[in-house]
Amino acid sequence: MRHAHTAEQVRAAEAALIARLPEGTLMGRAAAGLAAVCAGLLPRVYGSRVLVLAGSGDNGGDALLAAARLARRGARAEALLLDPARAHAAGLAALLAAGGRTTADPDAFTRADLVLDGIVGLGGRGPLRPAAAPFATLPRRGPVVAVDVPSGVDPDTGEVAGPALRADATVCFGTHKPGLLIDPGARYAGTLHLVGIGLDLPPAPVEALQRADAAALLPVPGAESDKYRRGVVGVAAGSARYPGAAVLAVAGALYGGAGAVRYTGHAAAEVVRRHPEALVTEDGPARAGRVQAWVVGPGGGADAERALREALDTGVPVLADADALTELARLGPAATAGRPAPVLLTPHAGEAARLLAGLGEDADAEQVAARRLWAARRLAAGYGATVLLKGSTTVVADPDGRARVNTTGTGWLGTAGSGDVLAGLAGSLLATGRTPLDAGSAAAHLHGLAGREAAGRGGPITALDVAAGLHGAWAGLRAPDGDR
Structure with a gap:
C-alpha cells in the first residue's frame, strides 16, 4: 500500500524525531536521499550543471545540502536564491564550501542538466510567488526534481491554484503526500521517489492500492462454494432508450467475483442475448429475488427513482450510479441517512456537483475536478455513504474521511459506457462481502488495468473492450510475478 500523510502529520513526526537526534541529522538524511536520486537521473555527476531554486526555510536547505553533495562529486552546482536574506544558512554554507556558488541569472535554469525545486515545501499554499512564477514556463534542458512537493501544488489536496513548477520527479x-497522488x-509530480528518514507516523488518511493490495481484495471461491454462497449481485439498469x-453493467458484474448476476429492467432481452448466464426479470428490485447487493441507475431513465427507492428499502448494500445519482441529488441526504446497510455512490464530476448542491455546496464540475479529495469527502460525510468519484484520478472516500486514490487507468477510459462497466464490477465485489471502500478501490484498480490492456492494442477503445479486458486484468493480479 502506498501511504500518504498530511503536512501537519509530517511536521509533527519530524518535530518528535528532531528532538531525539543531534542537530542537523534529519536534514542530512533527507539531503543524502535527495542527492542519490538526483545522481541516478544524471548521465554522469561529474561536470553536470546542477541548479538549485532555493526558497527560504528547510525545503531550500534540503536542496542546498543535496547540491553540496553533488558538488563534492564534481558537479557544477549553483544556487539561485529567491529570497537571499532568508536563505538556509547551513545549507548555503555547505554548498559554497563544496565549491558551489550562487547566481542571479535566471537563464541558468535553461542551461542546467538538472534543477532542484526547493522553492517551497510542505508549508507552501497557493500558486508560485511572482519571483518564482516565470520558471513555470521557461524551457528546460534537464529534469526538474521537486523536493518533497512541486512548488505551487497543495501537498494535502493536489489543488493547483495558479502557476506551479512541473517536476519530472x-x-x-x-511518506507520500496526498497532493502527489x-x-x-x-x-505536476512526475515519478515519485520515497526516501525513508525514520519518521514515526500515524495511520495514513490517504492510501493507494498497489498490485498485492488489489490482489488481496479479490474474492477466491473455496472448494464448497456455489453460485449463491459466492454472492448474487442485482442490477437494476437500462431502459427502452438506453438498453x-x-x-x-451486467458485463462488469460478471467479472466482479459474485456467483450470479440477477438483472431487472426493460432490457432483459438484450441482456440475455449478450449474457445468457444472467438471471432476468422485469419486476424491479422489490420483487426480483434475493441478492447480496444492488447496482442501480446506469441508463435507468424514468424508472431510476423507483428502482433506487426499492433498492434502498432492502437490507443489502446499494451502489447508486448515473440516473440514480440524479434522483438522489433531488431527494437529498435524507434518502440514505440511517440506513443499516452501506451505500456506494459512483459519480463523475458533473453528478458530484449536483449531489453537492443537495448539501448546499455551490460547485460546478470543473471545481469538483480541481478539488477531488474535498468533493469526495464532503459527499461521503453529507450522504453517509462511500463515494467513488470518477475522473483522471479516481478517489474513493468513506464517511469517516479515509480515502484511497487509484493510480491505474488511461485517458482512453473516458468513453461512453465505461462507467456502467465500473458500476457493475464494484457492485459485484460488494455482493461478495467486500466493504464499500474495498469494493470501490479494487474495482477502480481492475477497471484501470483493463482499460490499459485494451488501449495497449492500439487505437480507441469501447466500454465492451474494457469489460473484455477485466478477465486478463484479474488474472494478471492473481498470477505470480513470473507468470504475468
Whole structure:
C-alpha cells in the first residue's frame, strides 16, 4: 500500500524525531536521499550543471545540502536564491564550501542538466510567488526534481491554484503526500521517489492500492462454494432508450467475483442475448429475488427513482450510479441517512456537483475536478455513504474521511459506457462481502488495468473492450510475478 500523510502529520513526526537526534541529522538524511536520486537521473555527476531554486526555510536547505553533495562529486552546482536574506544558512554554507556558488541569472535554469525545486515545501499554499512564477514556463534542458512537493501544488489536496513548477520527479521524505497522488497535482509530480528518514507516523488518511493490495481484495471461491454462497449481485439498469447501459453493467458484474448476476429492467432481452448466464426479470428490485447487493441507475431513465427507492428499502448494500445519482441529488441526504446497510455512490464530476448542491455546496464540475479529495469527502460525510468519484484520478472516500486514490487507468477510459462497466464490477465485489471502500478501490484498480490492456492494442477503445479486458486484468493480479 502506498501511504500518504498530511503536512501537519509530517511536521509533527519530524518535530518528535528532531528532538531525539543531534542537530542537523534529519536534514542530512533527507539531503543524502535527495542527492542519490538526483545522481541516478544524471548521465554522469561529474561536470553536470546542477541548479538549485532555493526558497527560504528547510525545503531550500534540503536542496542546498543535496547540491553540496553533488558538488563534492564534481558537479557544477549553483544556487539561485529567491529570497537571499532568508536563505538556509547551513545549507548555503555547505554548498559554497563544496565549491558551489550562487547566481542571479535566471537563464541558468535553461542551461542546467538538472534543477532542484526547493522553492517551497510542505508549508507552501497557493500558486508560485511572482519571483518564482516565470520558471513555470521557461524551457528546460534537464529534469526538474521537486523536493518533497512541486512548488505551487497543495501537498494535502493536489489543488493547483495558479502557476506551479512541473517536476519530472519528486523526492518524498518519510511518506507520500496526498497532493502527489491526486490530480491536478499528480500531473505536476512526475515519478515519485520515497526516501525513508525514520519518521514515526500515524495511520495514513490517504492510501493507494498497489498490485498485492488489489490482489488481496479479490474474492477466491473455496472448494464448497456455489453460485449463491459466492454472492448474487442485482442490477437494476437500462431502459427502452438506453438498453446498452444494462448490457455493460451486467458485463462488469460478471467479472466482479459474485456467483450470479440477477438483472431487472426493460432490457432483459438484450441482456440475455449478450449474457445468457444472467438471471432476468422485469419486476424491479422489490420483487426480483434475493441478492447480496444492488447496482442501480446506469441508463435507468424514468424508472431510476423507483428502482433506487426499492433498492434502498432492502437490507443489502446499494451502489447508486448515473440516473440514480440524479434522483438522489433531488431527494437529498435524507434518502440514505440511517440506513443499516452501506451505500456506494459512483459519480463523475458533473453528478458530484449536483449531489453537492443537495448539501448546499455551490460547485460546478470543473471545481469538483480541481478539488477531488474535498468533493469526495464532503459527499461521503453529507450522504453517509462511500463515494467513488470518477475522473483522471479516481478517489474513493468513506464517511469517516479515509480515502484511497487509484493510480491505474488511461485517458482512453473516458468513453461512453465505461462507467456502467465500473458500476457493475464494484457492485459485484460488494455482493461478495467486500466493504464499500474495498469494493470501490479494487474495482477502480481492475477497471484501470483493463482499460490499459485494451488501449495497449492500439487505437480507441469501447466500454465492451474494457469489460473484455477485466478477465486478463484479474488474472494478471492473481498470477505470480513470473507468470504475468
